[in-house]
Amino acid sequence: MSVLSPDALQERLQALIRPGDTLWWGQATAEPLTLTRAVVAQRHALARHGGQGRLRVFVGMGASDTLQPAHADAIDFFGYAAGGPHRALAQAGVLDILPSHYSHLPGLIDEGLLPADVVLLQVSPPDAQGRYSLGLVHEYLPAAIRKARVLIGEVNPAIPWTHGSLHLQAGDFALLVDAEHPPLGQARSAPGPAEQAIAGHVAALIEDGATLQVGVGNLPEAVLAALHGHRDLGLHSGAVGDGIAALAEAGVLTHARKSQDRGVGIGGILMGGESLRRWAHRNPALQLRETRYTHDPEVLAASHRLAAINSAVEVDLT
Numbered sequence: 001m002s003v004l005s006p007d008a009l010q011e012r013l014q015a016l017i018r019p020g021d022t023l024w025w026g027q028a029t030a031e032p033l034t035l036t037r038a039v040v041a042q043r044h045a046l047a048r049h050g051g052q053g054r055l056r057v058f059v060g061m062g063a064s065d066t067l068q069p070a071h072a073d074a075i076d077f078f079g080y081a082a083g084g085p086h087r088a089l090a091q092a093g094v095l096d097i098l099p100s101h102y103s104h105l106p107g108l109i110d111e112g113l114l115p116a117d118v119v120l121l122q123v124s125p126p127d128a129q130g131r132y133s134l135g136l137v138h139e140y141l142p143a144a145i146r147k148a149r150v151l152i153g154e155v156n157p158a159i160p161w162t163h164g165s166l167h168l169q170a171g172d173f174a175l176l177v178d179a180e181h182p183p184l185g186q187a188r189s190a191p192g193p194a195e196q197a198i199a200g201h202v203a204a205l206i207e208d209g210a211t212l213q214v215g216v217g218n219l220p221e222a223v224l225a226a227l228h229g230h231r232d233l234g235l236h237s238g239a240v241g242d243g244i245a246a247l248a249e250a251g252v253l254t255h256a257r258k259s260q261d262r263g264v265g266i267g268g269i270l271m272g273g274e275s276l277r278r279w280a281h282r283n284p285a286l287q288l289r290e291t292r293y294t295h296d297p298e299v300l301a302a303s304h305r306l307a308a309i310n311s312a313v314e315v316d317l318t
Contacts, residue, residue: 004177010042016150016174017046019053021117024144027060028084029271030137032122032154033181036066039120043074058114059095060139061216062086063184063271069094080105083216099318102238103295106143116144121153122179123168124161131167135159136183136270136277138288139238142166154179160281162270164288185273186241191222199226202309206230209257211303213237214244215310216271223309227252234258235265236303238294240286242272245279255285259304268294 004012013035017023023039025032039046039055047053059067059079067077067085069092080098082090089095100108108114119141123132134141136159145151151172156179170176191199195218203226206212211234214220224243227233234255235244247253248265255263265286270276280286293299300306 006038009038009177010045012175013038013042013152014045016152017055017118019046019048020055022056022058022115023118023120024058024116024141024148025120026122026134026137026141026269027139028063028269029184029186030122030135030141030269031062031064031066031184032120032156032179033064033066033184034154034177034179035120035152036064040066040071040075043071047074056115058116058144059086059089063186101295103291103297105140106290106292109140109143109147112147116147118150118152119144119148121145121151121168122156122159122183123153124159125155125157126170127161130169132169133161133167134164134288135162136280137268138164138166139268139291139294142290143292150174153177156183158183158274158277160270160277160283162280162282162288163284163286165290183277186271188218188221188242191218191225195219195222196226199223203227203230206233206307207305208232210234210305210307211236211258212244212253213300213303213306213308213310214239214241215308216241217311217313219311220309232256234304235267236261236294236300236306237266238268238291240265240267240270240272240276240280242276245272245276248279248285257304259302260299261287266294 056076061083062085072094078096124135152175153173199222202223208231214237221243232254
């Protein structure tokens with residue numbers, strides 16, 4: 001591979017993306033910045049004649065400023081949430097929120113109810129067998145990949161090679177380019193006295209051997225920091241942050257008492273910084289899986305001493 005010039009990348013994208021296509025990419029830290037910024041920059045050329053030619057983009061949680069309300073001049077946005085910077089899209093009235101459970105997204109893609117024409121991916125360099133990993137994420141992307149007409153990937157050397165249910169070969173991609181940006185991190189502020197007090201109370205409720213499900217935000221991370229005196233914790237979670245890596249490296253997270261996937265932590269997306277990526281790289285004790293598995297109610301109900309640590313920002317009436 002070689003880094004394409006902006007003009008060359010523009011030509012290739014215009015040859016692969018058709019007017020009216022629906023695009024998917026990884027949310028939050030899994031956003032392939034080189035590709036998403038190129039799409040936004042040339043959105044008018046890609047959408048061409050407007051009307052039926054407008055692009056559609058699926059939106060998850062954001063960790064960058066790539067998508068702006070002004071981009072609705074050529075792009076229709078839809079998604080399951082308006083997290084992080086993507087709240088600006090909802091506040092501007094240009095984001096359609098799907099009345100769907102997060103765990104149902106892969107099934108809706110499989111059934112064709114949510115179209116997936118083009119998938120943009122941030123992938124790791126290949127292993128010795130030529131397999132590219134999805135790096136930081138599985139979630140709903142494998143379902144979109146199976147349906148997509150076109151896969152476009154950017155290879156980022158800072159992305160870990162991770163174990164999971166899906167790996168790709170070079171021949172699966174219509175285009176592979178080198179990443180021009182480092183991966184996104186997930187900024188965290190230091191917990192204050194109130195957060196530390198809450199974290200201490202919550203940690204006291206979690207038993208040794210518990211299986212952890214962890215949400216996003218500073219408070220769940222504060223709870224993880226308060227669990228370093230525990231033993232044999234396990235992981236079955238959508239989000240996996242820096243606090244999980246710290247627990248594993250401290251010998252607290254062993255997955256030894258899990259009722260399912262014993263000895264292995266299960267996650268959907270890695271949302272953290274360099275320490276998390278370093279811990280995840282080629283780590284057989286971590287597997288990334290689809291949303292339909294990480295959020296399966298039956299799997300969660302059967303988990304040994306499940307402890308779900310989440311913070312609610314806002315809940316609507318639906």
